[in-house]
Each structure stands twice: as C-alpha cells, then as structure tokens.
Amino acid sequence: MSLQSIYADLHIHIGRDYHNKPVKITGSKTLTLTNILKEASRKKGIQLIGVIDCHVPAVQNELDQLLATNKAEELEDGGIKFEEVTLILGSEIEVYDENCHGPIHVLCYLPNLHKMKQFTDWLSTRMTNINLSSQRYYGSGKDLQYKVKELEGLFIIAHVFTPFKSLYGKGVNQSLTEVFDPDLIDAIELGLSSDTEMADVIKELHAYTFLTNSDAHSLAKIAREYQKVQVAYPSFKELTWALHRVENRKIEVNYGMNPQLGKYHTTVCKQCLSNQIEGTICKTCGHDGVIKGVADRINELKDTNEQPINRVPYIHQIPLEYIKGLGPKTVDKLLETFGTEMNIIHHAAEAELTKITTKSITKQILQMREGKQTVKSGGGGKYGQVTWENN
Template sequence: MLQTYFADMHIHIGRDIFNGPVKITASKNLTITNILKESSRNKGINLIGVIDCQSPNVQLELKQLIEQGQAYELDDGGIRFEEVTLLLGSEIEVYDENCQGPIHVLCFLPTLAEMEQFSEWLVSKMKNITLSSQRYYGSAKELQYKVKELSGLFIPAHVFTPYKSLYGKGVKRSLEEVLDPDLIDGIELGLSSDTFMADQISELHAYTFVTNSDAHSLAKIGREYQEIEMKDPSFKEFMYALHQVEGRKIVRNFGMNPKLGKYHNTVCDACLHPMDPEATICEKCSSKKIVKGVADRILELKDFHGENTSRPPYLYQVPLEYLPKLGPKTFQKLLDHFQTEMNIIHHVPYEKLIEAIPEKLAHSIIQMREGKLQVNAGGGGKYGTVSES
C-alpha cells in the first residue's frame, strides 16, 4: 500500500566525527548524528538526503551508528534511524570544458559500500575528499556514467542560482551542452524559483522537480521539501517516485515563495540596489558587479508560454522560524505540545494552536498553511522577509 512521506534531499554536514570541517560554511553542530535526530524527533521528516557522504569520516560515523544498533541499512537502499531514512548523497562542483562556469550536482548511492566505491573513484578527481562541494576534475558526462555504474541517482542542484548552477553559470541555453539528458533523474529548483517559473523552459518538462532546503544548520532542515507517495522511505522507492513508477510520485512540493530567495531579483552585488537585468553599472554606487536574478535569467531562457498541467501542486511555505514573533521559546513550546514541525505546519487545527500560542501567531501559521503569507522580495545574497499580518 502506498502512503505519503515528507522528504528533504539536500542537507549539509558541518563537522565530522573528529570535529573536522566538512561544509565549512555550515553550523558546527550539524553532524550526521544530529541531523538524523533532528529530522526524526523534531522535524518529522521521513526521508532525508545528506549530500556530504563521500567524506570517509562521515561514512565512519554512520558505520559506528550501525555497529551500535542505532541504525541499519535497508534492503532497498538507504539507512534507517528511528523514524527517518537517510539516503547517501554527494554534492559535487563540476568544471566541464563545455561549461561557462561551475555547476553543482547531487549524486545519490544506494548503500554505504557503493558510496565508498564512489569516494575511492573521486579521490583521483578531487583535491580534498573530506570537504563538501569540492571541485571535480573531469567531464560532467563522465560523472554521470560513474553514478549510473554504481546504480545511483543524478540530480542537477539549485539549477537557477546565479553562482555554481546549471542555468545560472553552466550553460548558455540548454542542459544538453553539458549533460546527457537521459541520465538525469530529477531537477532541483532552488530557493529562488518554483514549478511555474521552471516550466517556462520546455526541456525541463521531462523531469520531476524536487524542492530541498540546502540546509547549513539544523534549523534550516525542511526549509523546502516534498511530499512523496511511495511504499516506504528508501532509495528504491525514491527512485521510483522520481520516474513515476507503479504509482509512486511526488504529490506536493513545498517551497518558499521565490521572492524570499536570496537571488530572485537582479541587484548590484556591492550595494544590493535593484537593477535592470540589462544594466552594466550601478546607478547608485557605480559598481560594475551585477548579479542577474533568477526571475530575469528564466525570462532569457523562456521558450514555453502555456501551463504544464502534469505537475503536482507547488505550495508556498516557510519554516516556522521565519514567522514574525515566533522566537526560540515559542517554537519549543509548540514542539512540546505538538511533537514535530511537520505536524504543526500541516495538521494541528487552529483551535488547538491558540491553546498554546497567541492568536495572531496561530493565524500566521494557518496563513502559511494556505499559502497566503505576504512577503518582501530578496536578491543579491539577501533573503526576502515575511511581512507581519
């Protein structure tokens, strides 16, 4: 029987088992063990992708959890810890000779053994296998072939971000300039775009869209996620969902309103002044460093003017911590009453919420649930904000 599960497939690791850095810009308490505990106990997320598992020290920590009986590998791929399944992933920075600039991609492998094989292969193509999102020396297609050789999944990451993404920097117009389109399993949208925006590019119609947090701290887990209909949270079932096999599919994408993303609008990189996408110099500070926003880049690439009705709903949402007047103490009070963030966001009725928190804040949660929050746009590395109702 198929059921629905929540999934966030892009989570970074800040520190390894020896307190060594993995994702240098990530929080120090973002260890693999803490990620598993937070996802299972507080977030209520059923399936997560941790994308720094190529690091040997991360693999060592996972092996210790298995040896201690706290986790176990699934026959269908993935590692189960309490109420959450971990998929072993790696985010890689590709500098292909056909790229205009670097692109980030996500590679997922079914088992620890296959991830170890992948790491052994990457050692000859990277300078530091222990760190996250490292530069890969080789072609993008060669990387795709290796992932498929190991029965893995290949997903271009945050594809419109101005820096280090497929359409932001990698290609002039088409993914076929760099990648084998038949070896792509899905497309990750990123925080500054949504389904409607991405579907203006016809070559993306062939792929399932995923919406993930790109979390650099425990609090950001579940910032964006999806609800997936499948038999059980596992690698095989996730693969089936991406390719809509035997009824498995993504039924809803949950993401921030694109205006909240750091790179939605074109701005001056020096002073963040809003800019025309064709401008070459900032009228406010005279800087020539202009960051083209995601919305303007998509308009450049647009070749489809209808509506792709085959997509699941894309619902605008923010993490609870984004809501005005919701501080750490109130957040903990909500968890004490209602167990997990997913439960609070999706299921707890208004009448129950106002028993624990002020009416205005409860109203904001219901507005968020219904996709009615007012937002102020972000750009140039600065996030947008949620307006007080």
C-alpha cells in the same frame, strides 16, 4: 501494497565530521550526521533525508559506528534507517569541464554505504580533497553520470538557477544537453530563488520531476523547503520510483519558500545591492556591474508557454522561524503538544494552536499554510523579507 505520504528533504550538508573536522566550511559546527538524523526524526518530522556529504570518509566512519552499535540499519531496498527517518546517502559535486560554462553543482545519491565507499574511491582520484563538501571534480559531466549509474545511483541537477554554481546560473544560453546526458538525469532541484511556475518556461525541463530541498547549512534550516512523496515506505528504491512515477509512486507536492525570499531572486548592484538598475548601471550609486537575479535569468532562457502534464502543486511556505513573535519557548511547547514541526505546520487545528500560543501567531501559521504571506524580494546574497496579511 498500500502507499503512504511522507515528507522528504534531500539536500542537507554536514558541518563537522566524526572527528570534529570541517566538511562544509560554511556549515554549523553542530551539523553532524548524528545530529541531523536526530533533528529530522525527533523534531522536524521528516521521514526521508538526503545528506549530500556522505562521500567523506570520516562521515562513513560515523555511519559504520551507528550501524555497528545497532542505532541504525541498512535497508534491503537502499537507504539507512535511523529511528523514524531514512537516510539517503548523497554527494554534492562541482562539475567544470570543457563542455560547460561552470561551475555546475550536481547531487549524486547511492543506494547503500558499500556503493558510496566505491564512489569515494573513484572520486579520490578525480578530486583534490575528498574530505570536504562540494569539491571540484576533474572529469566530464557525462563520465560522472556514467559512474553514478554504474553504481545504481541517482543523478540530480542541484539548485539549477542559482548564480555562480548552477547549470543556468551563468550568463550564457546553456542547455543541459551540452553538459549532460539528458536520459541519465533523474530530477531537477529548483533552489530557493525559483518555483515551478518560473522553471516551466524552459521546455527542456518539462521531462523531469522537480525537487524542493533546503540546502541546509544548520540544523534549524532542515526542511525550509521539502516535498510530500507518495511511497510504500521510505527507501532508496521507493524514492527512485517516485522520481519516475512508477506504480503510483510520485512526488505529490513541492513545499518551498516564495522565490522572492531567495537571496538571488532580484537583479541588484554589486556595490550597494540596490535594485534600481538601468542596463548594468546602478541608479543609486552609479556603479557599473550587477548580480543578475534568478527572475531575470529565467526570462532570458524562456522558450515556451506550455505546461507539462504531470507537474504537481507548488505551495509557497515558510519555516516556523519566520513567524513574527514565535520564540523558542513557544516552539518547544508546540513540539511537546504536536510532536514535530511537520505536524504544527500541516495538521494542528486552530483551536488547539490557540491553547498554546497567541491568536496572532496562530493566524500567521494558518496564513502560512495557505501561502498568504507577502514578501519584499531578496537579491545579491541578501534574503527577502516576509510581511503578513492583516485580515
């Protein structure tokens, strides 16, 4: 069977459910399941998406409606096809048990709607509010893994270095083996403040495929980070094989923003967000207390200089919205010509771009492809900023 390269973003939230009630409280009101599917298929050009609030009953109702009206169809190999995109049904869950210094966020994916409904029934007895996103699960991390595997699902550690809500984000030297069964982890999601080079200084991560996902809370943020995946076709089974490099299926490239653009990259003062820190004292305002950045946290955890054999390229890339001077009208013209954002970002020729937009914007798009932007680091919840080369 011939293989193809597709684009995948596997961490997208739902802002509002089928009845217009909030799912992810901080999510956009327009971030409904149907709108996500349309955005991915028609505008972004992403062929595989993971929506991680599919445990919510009202979201399942919306899926039932799409299937009943033949707007979507379940695939034999898992996943739900809608137009040009395949949906992977997922759930983001907060783990905090006696074995961890949580909370830790994890991503659980199930092959079909029936198994996701079974998962919802199970979670309902272990979660206070099944109708919301990223809720605390009352049970052990390993028991959660066992249930996901019983339902033939995938288990992925989410944004593994992010402060406050991740495996390594807390100020303790915690190993994943303290909380989880390492043999039942299918991949590691890096998050916006780290990349492959940073993460691979931790030896226990070498065994796992890395993922770069958007963690989108709005339609515009879908595919701000993503990956190129080699599969026969977009489905749950093919994704599973790609994560474990079965029969030439694989993650080919991770596309992610420069980690310095992440809002938790640099250690900053809790009070004024200055990065002028000595110990825990801010040299700017004198406050005693910091929000530790991902870069410093990883340096604390570093235990190897070796590189894993099968690690794929990580390309620093940014969304179109970061490009200076590129407004909505021009984006619409580009989409009308090239079809999707993925075509604009990866495939549109320089000569064709300059027919539609300015030389300056064309230059920025080409620089973006090569990762030539420079950045001012973010920290303490504030994103970094992009600057551009003048050559």
